[in-house]
Amino acid sequence: MSFNLKLNLDRKDIMRKIFAVVVGNFFCALALVIFLKPNHMIPAGVLGMSTLISYVSGISISTLIILINLPLILLGIFKLNKEFMVFSIMSIFIVSFYVSFITRLLPDGFIMTDNLFLGAVFGGAINGFGMGLTLRHGTSTGGFDIVATLIRKSFNMKIGSVLMAINFVVITISGFIFTRETAMFTLISLFVGYQVSDRVQLGVGKQKQVIIVSRKYEEITTELYKNLHRGMTYMKGEGVYNKEDLNVIFLICSSRELVTVRTVVDKVDEHSFMAVSDTSEILGSGFRRIEI
Secondary structure, three states, X not given: OOOOOOOOOOHHHHHHHHHHHHHHHHHHHHHHHHHHHHHOOOOOHHHHHHHHHHHHHOOOHHHHHHHHHHHHHHHHOOOOOHHHHHHHXXXXXXXHXXXXXXXXXXXXXXXXXXXXXXXXXXXXXXXXXXXXXXXXXXXXXXXXXXXXXXXHHHXXXXXXXXXXXXXXXXXXXXXXXXXXXXXXXXXXXXXXHHHHHHHHOOOOOOEEEEEEEXXXXXXXXXXXXXXXXXXXXXXXXXXXXXXXXXEEEEEXXXXXXXXHHHHHHHHHOOOOEEEEEEEOOOXXXXXXXXOO
């Protein structure tokens, strides 16, 4: 079985995703090394699990990041989307390098603050910024994202639910390894992180209502359906000044899918008009709550 590394992306998209992976993972590693780990708090995912195991075993976090992710890579490489796996693998090795580099760069025992609340807030915010940057550009941070996607593909479970369950177990274990107090501050850190990540990615996790006005509406809907396999609706419209009849595209998508919508619309018609808004609930035949 072979694995073709050729991606269906143009040079601009590849560079944009690489930028997100390189910069986003730097902030995730920085938050871990200078705020979270010194205060016995952990980030979500494999970074958090690696921190716990490192504390018990003495093995470096950067080494554990690679070791824990290796079986996940092997599982996902032939099972999941090629683009998803390429950037996941890239993220894994880059964040491992950053953790090692920043740790070596700082003096032994360095800590930005020993105040648990400040560590939780600033560590969570910086980590959330890094996570949000990768999500905004449609890339993956690897680790438990691979696990959640595999489980969703095999058992049709929601990615958000899978990640929440895994992280809950990791944080619970941290309460026994460290203290219950630091575990509670870890929860504060995660809450802050997810809030910041939401802002960076313009409302990730909420359903989006998208209205697109373009003369190339047929080409846009064809490409959107090819990439998202999501239903759309035409609404009859008319230009106020030129009185031109046209079809306005209306669709509902998740925040992660919105990245694809933006990319497709910009590629097909750079002169199009697109309006995006949050929705709190969708009722009616054919609709269900969307989660990423």
